[in-house]
Amino acid sequence: MKKQELIEKVEAIAAPIAEAMSYEIYDIEYEKEGPNWYLKVFMDKEGGFSINDCVAFSHALEEKLEEDDPIETAYILEVSSPGLDRPLKKDKDFKKNLGKLVDVKTFQPVEELGKAFQATLKAYDEKTQTMTLESEDGKELTLNRKELSGIRLAVVF
Numbered sequence: 001m002k003k004q005e006l007i008e009k010v011e012a013i014a015a016p017i018a019e020a021m022s023y024e025i026y027d028i029e030y031e032k033e034g035p036n037w038y039l040k041v042f043m044d045k046e047g048g049f050s051i052n053d054c055v056a057f058s059h060a061l062e063e064k065l066e067e068d069d070p071i072e073t074a075y076i077l078e079v080s081s082p083g084l085d086r087p088l089k090k091d092k093d094f095k096k097n098l099g100k101l102v103d104v105k106t107f108q109p110v111e112e113l114g115k116a117f118q119a120t121l122k123a124y125d126e127k128t129q130t131m132t133l134e135s136e137d138g139k140e141l142t143l144n145r146k147e148l149s150g151i152r153l154a155v156v157f
Contacts, residue, residue, distance in 0.1 A: 001072070003030055009070040014041060017060045022046075023053065026082045027089055030075070037075040039065075042082040049081040087152040094124035094131060101154040104133065106147050111139075118154050 001009075007028045018025050026042040043049050043057055058079040065077070088094050088102065098121055105116050113119075119133035122140065129145045 006030055006071060010039065010041070010065070013064050013068055013070065014061055017057065017064060018043065021053075021057060021060070023049070023057060026086070030071075037071075037073055038078055039071065039075045040078045040080070042080060042086075044082060054079045054081070085152050085155045087150065088121075091124070091126045094121065095126075097121055097153060098124065101156060102133070103150075103152050103154045104143075104148065105150040106143070107149050108147070110141065110143070110147075113141075115149075 007030055010030070011025060011028055014025055014028070022045060024044045026044045027040075028042070029038075029040040031038055031040070041057075041061065043053065045053065058077065061079065062077055065071070085103070086093075088097060100121055101118055102121050103116070103118055107115075109115050110117070113135060117135065119135050119141075121131060122134050123132040125131070130142050131145070132140055132142050134140050
C-alpha cells in the first residue's frame with residue numbers, strides 16, 4: 001500500500017474519534033526513522049492541545065487501530081500538537097492564519113529578502129495556490145506554494 005493511501009485510511013479511522021472528542025486532525029505522517037516506522041498524528045483543538053489530550057486521543061486511536069489493523073508493518077504511534085511554530089501545509093492552514101506573522105523559506109532568493117524571512121500572511125488563493133505576503137518593511141509580494149521550501153507560524157514573545 002502506498003504511503004498516502006495508508007495515511008488516508010488512518011485519517012478515516014481517526015476522524016470520528018477526533019470529532020467525538022472535539023479535536024481537529026492537523027496532519028498525519030507515516031515515515032521511517034532509522035529502523036523504525038512512525039505514525040505521527042498531529043492534533044489541535046480550540047485553546048490548545050494539552051498532554052492530557054494527547055494521552056486520551058492516543059489511547060482511543062490505538063485501540064481502534066489495533067481493531068482495524070490498517071498497517072501491516074510494526075510502527076510506533078506518536079500523538080502530539082503541531083506546536084506554536086506549526087508548519088502551514090494545507091489550504092485550511094493558510095486560510096486560518098491570515099493576518100499572522102510567518103517564517104518563510106524559499107528555494108530561490110526573493111528580491112532583497114533572501115531565502116529566509118518573516119512576513120505577514122495577507123491573502124491566500126486556493127485555486128492558484130498563491131499567497132500575498134507583506135514583508136517587515138511593508139512591501140507586498142506574491143508567492144506560489146511551489147516556491148516555498150517551508151512556511152510556519154512565527155513565534156513572537
